[in-house]
Amino acid sequence: MASNIPIFLSSLLLLLLSSTLTVHAEDPYRFFTWNITFGDIYPLGVKQQGILINGQFPGPQIESVTNDNLIINVFNSLTEPFLLSWNGIQQRRNSWQDGVYGTNCPIPPGKNFTYILQVKDQIGSYFYFPSLGMHKAAGGFGGFKILSRPMIPVPFPPPAADYTLLAGDWFKANHTDLKAILDGGNDLPFPDGVLINGRGPNGNSFTVEQGKTYRFRISNVGLTTCLNIRFQGHTMKLVEVEGSHTLQSTYSSLDVCMGQSYSVLVTADQPPLDYYIAVSTRFTNPVLTSTAILHYSNSAGSPVGSPPGGPTVEIDFSLNQARSIRWNLTASGPRPNPQGSYHYGLINTTRTIRLANSAPVINGKQRYAVNSVSFIPADTPLKIADYYQISGVFSVGSIPDNPTFGGGYLQTSVMGANYRDYIEIVFENYETTVQSWHIDGYSFFTVGMDGGQWSSESRKGYNLRDTVNRCTVQVYPKSWTAIYMPLDNVGMWNVRSENWARQYLGQQFYLRVYTPSTSLRDEYPIPKNALLCGRAAGRRTRPL
Template structure:
């Protein structure tokens, strides 16, 4: 009898240890990278799509998650993806930068194995070879805090990603040739939000509730200014760090930067605008979205 009890105790101890030392969750993504027709500024262009999407699919994860991202390159040239702001701890060969990461040959795949260890916040991914970023291939990365770790603000009613930046009507190969010839890029032709120009985007909100907007500058050459007409923005996170919570009417967001703001839908129902404009440029590009602010939804 004593032997059976000891055996049961050992099995229970082993079970508890296995639970305690269990791995963090795994999230699996299968991506196919192709060329396809896009019309971000109303002109047909050859864009880079991921699973047929421009921008690409968003990565949604939680601190310490293991991300297994299998990327199949269906382009006719080598391709790499870089994870802007995501820390590569002892695995720099996963960062998607030429020199530490071998390009994915045409018709081949590569599986990125990343762990978002001790990270939270807003980031994005984008191509890192051959000026492919000028054709697309980018998308958002959201890393939430683990449920046991509190964040310094109440949970928002919704969580939206905004990928904004400058854009050119020229093909990315033409832009690359300009740079390879030792010349500066021309002034951009327009600004995009989530891959769209004047045809806009839609976010649904409820009157009086507070929402989180994750804003990244995914452009090529210019800083941008972001604002929402008639609304204040409470800054709560910058590239994975919770900040002092200051209130702003507008925010300057430089190339590659990502911010999180909280916005409360506390204004009377009427038309408002989300406005993105270039900063520190001799010419000014302004992109505004007509906002139809209703009691139940806000249209961008």
Template sequence: MAAGNGAGGVAIALLLFLAMPSALLVAGDDPYRFFTWTVTYGDITPLGVKQQGILINGQFPGPTIEAVTNDNLIINVFNKLNDPFLLSWNGIQQRRNSFEDGVAGTTCPIPPGGNFTYILQVKDQIGTYFYFPSLAFHKAAGGFGAIRVLSRPMIPVPFPPPAADYPLLIGDWYKANHTDLKYMLDSGKALGFPDGLLINGRSWDGYTFNVQQGRTYRFRISNVGLSTSLNIRFQGHTMKLVEVEGSHTMQTTYSSLDVHLGQSYSVLLTADQPAYDYAVVVSTRFTSKIISTTAVLRYSGSTGKSPAALPGGPTIQIDWSLNQARSIRWNLTASGPRPNPQGSYHYGMVTTTRTIRLASSSATVNGKQRYAVNGVSHVNPDTPLKIADYYKIAGVFSVGTISDSPSGGGSAYLQTAVMGASYRDYVEIVFENPESEVQSWHIDGYAFWVVGMDGGKWSSASRQGYNLRDAVSRYTVQVYPNSWTAIYMPLDNVGMWNVRSENWARQYLGQQFYLRVWTSSTSWRDEYPIPKNALLCGRAAGRRTRPL
């Protein structure tokens, strides 16, 4: 845990305590963890070429956040960049508090030279997540890091404690600076194929995981890349999948695992081989050419590299990956963040109140490449949507600017896209992919059950094949080419929530929208008011937050 130093750290902690919502202060039994982060530019050479990277406390990738269920995380971020900056929290739900989501539609950016303190709670959560910078294509420069949320000591976990718990951040990478990549997108050009892959910010054999023979280790794998699905395997070893984005799974063994953009998995690996150095191999999937990289799994007392050949990845594309995805099942008897079994909520027995079909598309708008959902290519307004909603500022957005079903044709238009929804509704969302590349979708503030996926076009008859018993609950889901994926989701979190493509060029060029989950209630039990320390910008500049 990082914290401020000396009297300065105490003063910061006191100010933060005074600034917290009263609802948080009442929850005195939940511990607080304080972090102070300074965000700077610095030279990095992950692919052997010097480029401008984003560092957090001088680190690339950034520090790992470790927390326990229900912990309050107080993260004071100082922006030393020369442009505005925000961090977002992939999979951390921000219950009743979308003001802290850290995306353009909810949170004013931290100005250059300024700071902002995120006040988050990992309420009723466990599992594997990550954080990343959400503005200005900063994600292509770094600024990301791992988050692991451990179970409370009295809550049983369905496997013995591992000997060590390793974050394993994988992703594609470009040698060009993020500013050059952003200029390419702004000019209407494609990014092209990535230059390489990274494991924990390093290229070929640049990172080492140390193990001891006979012990079992947990690896938390997250695809933090920009554009590419990846496959991971451990030379001479198998992986036992135990958790997906906050859900304990049935403990299935895999020799390799597809990890799509924005997704996170936990696997157990037993060091049951002779004492050598083994390769952790990551390679691209569903691409015209395959690029790979490796890290080192080093046994204590290793006598050198394993003489075995490096393991190859799967050669069958969609069918292999689709079947693997379908094999990932929820562990109905394991405790989640609470002692009751995960399967105690019978999601398949609840009647859905609404079906939302979301179709991706690419189009040329005003002579430039854009991407869209249901024909709308999102543009951010001058004031974050959540702040405009809170202050009832007219003219920033209109609810209903994106429809519940795809529009005809392949054209698109620019619009600030907001879909309205009612608190406590139970919805079916179908992601439809008529294009030729794998896509990945994330919904902030929510977990959902992946009830079905298949090739072709979705229809009401597709429901006959849904898994309504033990589908995994997660935050990010893939949609295969010319295919569909269906989810069930209870709208139990009031706020303004980003629904986005995890392909970062597509997201940047409009393939996202905001889901406004609304209730007429003004009770803090349903939604917290705006934080007292909130930054205000755009048409909200100069307004006051709640008095101290």
């Protein structure tokens, strides 16, 4: 790797000097160099092939301040292509950096790619992860923290420390074996355990001092299950959800579904002992639980008793909890104006899109679908094909706006949408499992969720004042969730299930947010360091 560093530095200097990416000179730069390798890991006591970043599992945490420019040079030392994506990081006007196969060519083995991200007007708790195939089942993920600038107040006193807790279900099988199961037309087996920061039960300890308050940034980085979090003998005060400051409600347990991130404050107000932090799978039978230790610095002993039990499998508790999460309208956001100054509920929507998940068997194999369409990747990333106007890769409008309830079929599905429209999306779940949906490049207003079938009458129950603004939302069994979303970010954006087996087998599509304008105010041009593959191989990256 050392021989590549001079080439990297000269290439990076040229890139920064010649880039057409518009940035403000006063915004700081932060530089990262990451080497992606396979390595042996033993998170559940069994040797596995893990994906390491600079030798770490999980990968290093990104710490930044809103508006920072992040230069992340990724060397792929794996034996297969690789991509990183940024869960919840909205690349404004710049889907070229999204890091999913629909927008980027994978980094070939032995090569590198430099991501240029600006965390523009964002704060909060997020994470990054490998987006190709089943790489997420091998690691390669890490925390992504964006702090407010000093001049913008946060609606709670500074915590004594800021901890990241990356939790998720885990399989003992290698990611290649899991991929083979899915490719063979079968669903994944039940997970083998739950990891907290890459380790099994009691593998992590978070030290606190009596009387002080601590921030825990909790992300569900798992593959298939929602999780429930409890701090033995302590309560959690929710303060932030995926970039939005919330009303500071107190919870004894908190549900976090796949792909979601929350920040809670925990005060060390109990006798000086050690206490369990319990993380359990939600809505599963059996229930898997893992633990970490909340360690008082003056602890007089080990945790007493068993880890605290979680909620039952019924969904009412979780549904009511999700609806209780509200936006703090008096708190500042990443900009000096109050978050609530955007009156989302007073804007008329221009289009309603209803999305129903399903589990069809196609050609004798298990697949998953959206509005009966099961997504298959094209031979060329869709964003690149769109930029070079390469025909035959995809067709805009290849997924309907409403459920068809017909048989499933395979298609490279792309939905067209107009820049600056304001839309309503209703996620409809007719299955008996919890769904979790994420939209790259956007945050949205979760205006309603309930059991049963959605209809226009359901709008009467929408929260049009202070619902939370986020990027990942759950849909309960036999239920629906509705969101409002301003289409203010031009690009080709992935709409996907965060259940990774379902995503891999087709429960995703791309939303092409289009404008005929070629102004840099609307979208940045293709980066000069963009990797080109498929039918775009050998073309120039400069605009023609």
